Amino acid sequence: MKGHFQIKQMDINKLTEMARTIRRDVIEMTTAAGSGHPGGSLSAVDVVTVLYFKVMRHNPKDPGWVDRDRFVLSKGHAAPALYSALARSGYFPPEQLLTLRKMGSPLQGHPEMKRLQGIEASTGSLGQGLSIAAGMALAGKLDKKDYRVYVMIGDGESEEGQIWEAAMSSAYYKLDNLTAIMDYNSQQLDGWIKDIMDIEPVVDKWKGFGWHVIEIDGHNFHQIIKAIDEAMVTQGRPTMIIAKTVKGKGVSFMENNVEFHGMAPTREQMEVALKELVNVL
Amino acid sequence: MSCKRIYGMATRDAYGKTLVELGKENPDIVALDADLSKSTKSAFFAKEFKDRFFNMGIAEANMVSTAAGLAACGKVPFASSFASFLMCKAFDQLRMSVANPHLNVKVVGSHGGISIGEDGASQMAVEDVALACSLPGFVVLVPADEVATKALVRLAAQHVGPVYIRTGRPKAPIVYQAGAHFEIGKANILREGIDITVIANGLLIQEAIEAACICSEKGIDVRVIDMHTVKPVDVNVIVQSAQTTGAIVTAEEHLLSGGLGAAVSQIVAEHYPVPMEFIGLRDTYAESGTYEGLFRKYGLTAGHIVGKIEEALKRK
Numbered sequence: 001m002k003g004h005f006q007i008k009q010m011d012i013n014k015l016t017e018m019a020r021t022i023r024r025d026v027i028e029m030t031t032a033a034g035s036g037h038p039g040g041s042l043s044a045v046d047v048v049t050v051l052y053f054k055v056m057r058h059n060p061k062d063p064g065w066v067d068r069d070r071f072v073l074s075k076g077h078a079a080p081a082l083y084s085a086l087a088r089s090g091y092f093p094p095e096q097l098l099t100l101r102k103m104g105s106p107l108q109g110h111p112e113m114k115r116l117q118g119i120e121a122s123t124g125s126l127g128q129g130l131s132i133a134a135g136m137a138l139a140g141k142l143d144k145k146d147y148r149v150y151v152m153i154g155d156g157e158s159e160e161g162q163i164w165e166a167a168m169s170s171a172y173y174k175l176d177n178l179t180a181i182m183d184y185n186s187q188q189l190d191g192w193i194k195d196i197m198d199i200e201p202v203v204d205k206w207k208g209f210g211w212h213v214i215e216i217d218g219h220n221f222h223q224i225i226k227a228i229d230e231a232m233v234t235q236g237r238p239t240m241i242i243a244k245t246v247k248g249k250g251v252s253f254m255e256n257n258v259e260f261h262g263m264a265p266t267r268e269q270m271e272v273a274l275k276e277l278v279n280v281l
Numbered sequence: 282m283s284c285k286r287i288y289g290m291a292t293r294d295a296y297g298k299t300l301v302e303l304g305k306e307n308p309d310i311v312a313l314d315a316d317l318s319k320s321t322k323s324a325f326f327a328k329e330f331k332d333r334f335f336n337m338g339i340a341e342a343n344m345v346s347t348a349a350g351l352a353a354c355g356k357v358p359f360a361s362s363f364a365s366f367l368m369c370k371a372f373d374q375l376r377m378s379v380a381n382p383h384l385n386v387k388v389v390g391s392h393g394g395i396s397i398g399e400d401g402a403s404q405m406a407v408e409d410v411a412l413a414c415s416l417p418g419f420v421v422l423v424p425a426d427e428v429a430t431k432a433l434v435r436l437a438a439q440h441v442g443p444v445y446i447r448t449g450r451p452k453a454p455i456v457y458q459a460g461a462h463f464e465i466g467k468a469n470i471l472r473e474g475i476d477i478t479v480i481a482n483g484l485l486i487q488e489a490i491e492a493a494c495i496c497s498e499k500g501i502d503v504r505v506i507d508m509h510t511v512k513p514v515d516v517n518v519i520v521q522s523a524q525t526t527g528a529i530v531t532a533e534e535h536l537l538s539g540g541l542g543a544a545v546s547q548i549v550a551e552h553y554p555v556p557m558e559f560i561g562l563r564d565t566y567a568e569s570g571t572y573e574g575l576f577r578k579y580g581l582t583a584g585h586i587v588g589k590i591e592e593a594l595k596r597k
């Protein structure tokens with residue numbers, strides 16, 4: 001089953017365009033809201049794009065479809081990227097994106113599954129999403145269903161103890177229907193990971209916990225798709241895809257700039273950013 | 282229910298047995314534990330339904346969020362550990378993974394209160410009910426004996442939404458006859474009386490009944506109520522008791538902050554203020570000892586309840 005996904009240049013072009021659209025959404029949404037987390041949203045965009053527009057079986061017209069693949073955004077502060085992917089998939093009208101963080105909007109500051117269809121778990125308190133995804137994967141095994149569960153965690157989030165509890169239990173229960181992606185943008189809230197609480201050697205850690213580990217460039221669509229393919233055919237253990245990314249990816253003045261972890265762009269910054277994110281195709 | 286104490290089964294044993302029955306009836310029921318299944322009695326379920334039991338190891342946070350994921354996919358997970366570890370170590374997980382999305386997770390804390398005895402304060406949950414009550418949408422149940430536990434665990438499984446059930450370690454005095462009626466959110470009136478009402482739950486029910494027996498010899502007619510559901514608390518029975526008996530004593534095996542007494546007094550203050558007195562732990566942890574010795578030292582016996590009844594009556 002390896003090479004399950006055909007990767008045509010046409011697809012890559014489409015994904016590239018979609019990712020740029022989502023990045024523009026992230027910028028516009030956070031600017032309109034006047035707050036939010038653009039940096040960690042932008043680093044996550046390419047993986048999220050592949051999941052929603054290439055890999056996952058899901059149906060925006062039937063969000064409760066029991067056989068759907070599931071995606072849990074454990075680093076819930078990257079919600080703008082997820083909301084945009086959901087809107088662009090057809091779960092709700094893209095115009096609604098600009099209600100992010102506003103009173104009465106289903107687009108809460110962090111994802112809440114009871115408020116917005118398509119959201120699979122309520123997150124925002126870091127560390128819990130991997131366990132929730134593992135529970136979903138366990139349920140899939142119990143029900144003999146072939147849906148797959150994807151979860152994205154942050155590199156800073158990996159400092160939480162619960163991540164390693166879930167690392168242990170997911171391997172112990174042989175959850176090969178579970179694929180985790182670590183958005184390794186090397187920064188957390190207060191600064192660079194290595195200056196705050198280094199997580200290295202992170203590949204060895206996950207291997208040591210019994211996971212299949214794949215290292216990729218998290219902005220390279222070929223590599224993302226291939227890694228997910230490899231996870232699909234890996235049996236008897238869960239897969240961790242360590243995706244090297246750049247915080248703020250796609251906007252020159254946001255890249256690797258920790259200021260934009262939790263700060264929205266100004267109107268002027270938004271204009272500059274949107275110019276950089278023009279779709280060329 | 283009788284003035285003379287007759288010990289029955291521990292509520293944790295009743296829980297384990299009921300879970301097995303429920304497991305036979307509903308294939309979606311699954312159980313999780315954090316290396317305390319022999320103590321919480323989820324081991325009964327594990328033995329019967331090996332494939333539907335997940336021992337998560339000593340990792341309470343992961344257990345609760347995993348249960349949330351199972352519930353999100355249609356399972357009815359019962360996650361158990363000691364009440365102290367479950368509620369304190371996994372509180373944020375109960376808050377964000379379970380309460381916020383209102384998932385159908387049943388959380389069962391055994392070894393509630395100080396009656397666990399010799400193990401000492403680290404193992405004694407004296408704040409679990411307060412923590413559970415603070416979670417929006419949670420139902421909070423504190424059964425008194427075997428019959429109550431069996432009925433309430435069954436009702437918890439039927440209820441759609443998160444539930445916390447506190448069970449206890451020691452053999453529990455028998456309060457109910459088989460077949461007694463239970464409803465979530467509806468208290469049981471165990472003894473009618475006109476002078477004062479004692480509202481209790483868990484092991485304090487037997488103490489309250491014995492207190493009523495002692496009072497009856499003194500010519501004081503005590504109404505005794507089992508408030509097995511701390512949340513949603515039975516507003517009607519509280520207001521009606523305040524109106525008809527004019528004074529209330531609450532009794533619980535828990536800190537006075539945020540538990541049964543707090544819930545009842547809030548209703549009384551809001552609807553029909555009457556003198557109240559409170560039995561429970563007063564801003565303290567307990568220590569190693571025997572169940573009976575600790576109840577005496579920390580003021581949880583029938584005798585202490587009688588004292589509070591007399592104080593409340595003076596203020597009537």
Ligand SMILES: Cc1ncc(C[n+]2csc(CCOP(=O)(O)OP(=O)(O)O)c2C)c(N)n1
Pocket residue numbers: 039040041043075077124125126127153154155156157158183185187188189247261
């Ligand atoms: C339990 C918890 N502690 C603290 C926070 C506050 N917080 C939000 S984002 C963040 C940094 C996350 O870093 P990382 O996981 O690397 O995310 P990224 O850099 O990709 O945005 C922190 C500390 C939180 N949301 N949850």
